[in-house]
Amino acid sequence: MSEEPLGPRRAHPSNDVAAFNESDPLAPRRAAGAPRRAARPRRTVTARPPNPWLVVALFAVLILAGIAGLYRYFGVHPPAGDVPTSLPTPTAADGPASPAPSPPGVREVVGDTAVTVPSHWRLYADELTEGDRRLIRVIDDATDVRLQVATLTTVGTDLTGACRALIDDQGDEYAVDFEVVPRYVSMEEGAVAVTCGFVGAREGQPETSVMFTMVQREADAHTLVLRVMGPRGLPADAPAVREVSAMGCEAAAAFGHPFPLC
Template identity: 45%
Template sequence: MTTPRRAMSPEPGHALRGGARRGLPPTSDPEREQRSAWLALAILAVVLVVAVIVLQLGLGQRTSASPSPTPAVTATPTTSSATPTTTPSTSPSPAPTGSPTSTGSPPAASPSPTPPGVLDLGDAVVTVPDGWEVYADELVQDARRLVRLRDPATDVRVQIVTLTTVTGELDQACRDLVADQRSAFTGVATSLVVDVPVGAGATAVSCAFTGTRVSDGVPNKTEFTLLRRDSDAQTLVFRDTIPSATGDGAPVLATLTGMECAAAESFGVVVQAC
């Protein structure tokens, strides 16, 4: 009996051929691979070019930055030595250059109304001798400045003040001062009031007493000298306290006299004994 052709199974060779063809990998395209290779090479070339450009820019900035310090360094000494005007604006060195000028200017402003060692009493000026010390400086009647100075080596002391309240005769004013001060001493012996020869336009007297100071038991001579200006009746008063142990020719007494003579002259009174 003849089998119909449609019912027959396919030939084994056909089945194998069809199945094998479907299982094989797709065939590669050589043109596509070649294009991919060229594209990769092009990208690599671009990357290399960019890297070279970046490297050149970096080196260019370094080389361009390095020369600038060199002119700056060479210009600084040249400018500072050649032109002092350019130096201030270019480098910080002008600050030291300007500082000597500023340090030189203070001496002009340093002179003060009362330099060290000089006491201005308003109507008179007292110059403190070398080695002496000011142990009192205060205001008294009518805000007058009263100063007390002392020589530490000999304990010779002086009080100086100008007063507007000394009225009446100078003789009596001198005796009143002695009466006021003698209470601080024991064994007091007073001397007479004597005139002090002075130049025209002034009068002057002096009086003294001796005694032992109660506070320390040291024998002293206390002497007052009053100089009055005729123009305004201002009176310059000295009170000297001299230990009895001080010899008549002691150098400290010459220093004391010189200081008082200079103060009297600044007061406008010339003492003839000076």
């Protein structure tokens, strides 16, 4: 499987979202400043209920929108048009969710946040972006569920545009079945959040669910960026689904703005 922002205010696009895609051996690559190649044709979206993975594993939508809303949403919404924006390329660095007790995990401090990675998950990428800000990627090898975490300082206030840019950048490498267009999600005072994503497949590979969540603090405009990836057919009750959801909740809480239903 392949690997793999706020309201009406606008800001000049930055290059930070690219940091969420580059230096990943399985992620789409495009050199800085290079023209975008023609996107692959995308299949027509058909109305149908989502796979359970989309309802559960994409924790941002599960937590902030609800399962019933997902069924209604995916049944009636086609892919959206492009919103142009782009985001710094990282450089290599040296480098609870289960009903039953699990072995202690490793707490990873990532910029303005932290996550506890379960012991059976693997840290497979540890990079620096925006100079000295850490970006990590972890994977549950048994299920190929992946989580990427970073906190960025130069995303700008156009979170929906930045989220759209992530879809466009990664979606170029997939035959996209359908998209979750950028949507604001409910947060307590002091933060704004957006979520978006898509489901698609590369040639000869199974379908992959990809979800981005961006939470921006109003106090300093720092942005927590999370990406969850996993095979579309993963059972909804898989432990890895609960674990990645727990890590997302922990990251938001450590960032100072927990998701309301965590």
